[in-house]
Amino acid sequence: MSRNILLIGFMGVGKGALARELVRQAPALYALDTDDMIESLTNTRIKKIFATAGEPAFRALEQKTADWLAKNVQNAVISTGGGFYKVKNIRSIGTVVYLKADFQWILDRILNAPNAKKKLKKRPLFQDVDKARALYESRYEAYEEVADIVLDVTKKSTAELAKELLERLEISS
Incomplete structure (x- = not known):
């Protein structure tokens, strides 16, 4: 396997958690997080x-990260920031998997997490719930x-989702 799995979706939907579970179930893969990469770069x-x-500067950093991933990374599960889907070369990075959930489910997931304050603080675009909802609806x-x-x-555990995705991608665990 030389393709990557690129997890996209709204902030707080569980991209990082699923990436870690995919790697646990398929040890030949490794996990990367584009936000972590940008923080390391800058x-x-x-x-x-x-x-x-500002946001335009951040989006430029996402594109720089996407360019690097497309040229240099194989066999990875890549969790992305909520706006990463806009990078020009997204399909050249790997198989794009959208983690879908409605806004209320995502909000409840964040608010009910053991570290809810930390999760909210780390998401600058989620500081105003009405604005976050409008952003969700636009995306x-x-x-x-x-x-x-x-x-x-919304209806399966992270372990079940990972197993289903690996089966759909025909990746042995």
Whole structure:
């Protein structure tokens, strides 16, 4: 296998958790997170990038990361930020998997997490729930348009989702 699995979806939907579970079930894969990569590249937290340089600068960093991934990475599960679906070369990185859930489910997941305050603080675009809902509504159709696979994450555990995705991609665990 030389293809990557690229997890997209709205912030808080569980892309990172699914990436870790996929790697647990298929040890030949390894996990990367585009937000972590950007923080390493800039030595700056995402929240600070948004606050000091603005969203356009952050989106440029996402594109730079996408370009690097497309050229240099194989056999990885890549969890992405909520807006990563906009990068020009998304399909050249790997199989694009949209983790689908309705907004209320995502909000409840974040608010009911043991570290809810930390999860909210780390998501600068989620600081105003009404604005986050409007952002969700402006994106959900675009996520489906760029996806190769759509997974409804609301009715299954992370382990079940990982098993289903590995089967659909014909990757042995």
